[in-house]
Amino acid sequence: MFKAKVYVSLKPTVNDPQGLTIRGALHGLGFDRVNSVRAGKYLEIMVNEEDQARAEAQVDEMCRKVLANPVIETYHFELERVSG
Amino acid sequence: MFKAKVYVSLKPTVNDPQGLTIRGALHGLGFDRVNSVRAGKYLEIMVNEEDQARAEAQVDEMCRKVLANPVIETYHFELERVSG
Structure with a gap:
């Protein structure tokens, strides 16, 4: 049995409205040292x-087929052997 | 300047309908060795x-204040020093 930790993020050139919204919320709360936020997905399979x-x-x-949209997203993953 | 990689996931006891839906889609496509899927967020700040x-x-x-809901989610993060 393996646990796969999959990270899916938008390609750097793709606009990220979710990340911009989070950055706005952080600035509004006084975290003014935040330069940029990029939002993505994290999956454990x-x-x-x-x-x-x-x-x-x-x-x-x-x-390639389901978890990421290769047109706008990149992904990487790590495998970790688990007992069970 | 630091790049923070933040991972937010649901606590193990919390029901995860998004993960169940992804698992269903994977099974439907023939990935029948997938036991479970847990969905979370990945942020680069x-x-x-x-x-x-x-x-x-x-x-x-x-x-604690914005990115994770401590009632149902856990988080961890890594810092990486970058030039810029």
């Missing part, structure tokens, strides 16, 4: 697979 | 601060 290479290939395919 | 301890204190306060 348990994959019932014992072979690391196969688990990696599956998670990569999930990212 | 640039903090214009040269002192690491002060940057850390500020990001922690942002997490």
Whole structure:
């Protein structure tokens, strides 16, 4: 069994209204040292697979097909073997 | 300047309909080795601060006050010094 930690973020050139809103809220609360905020997704996926290479290939395919939009987003992930 | 990578996830006991929906979509596409999916947020925040301890204190306060809901969510973050 592997736990995959998947990070999906917008590409740097893509406009991020959610991040701008969060930055505005932070500035409004006095956190004026915040220069920029980029918002993304964090997913933890348990994959019932014992072979690391196969688990990696599956998670990569999930990212490409479902979890990230390759036109505007990038992703990366880490695998961690867990017992169970 | 520091880049803070902030991860916000639901506490393990909290129901996660978004994660269940993503799991359903993955199963529907044939990824039947996926046991569970937990959905969370990933934020990259640039903090214009040269002192690491002060940057850390500020990001922690942002997490508690704005970025995470401490009733149902947990968070952790990493700081990385960047030039600029």
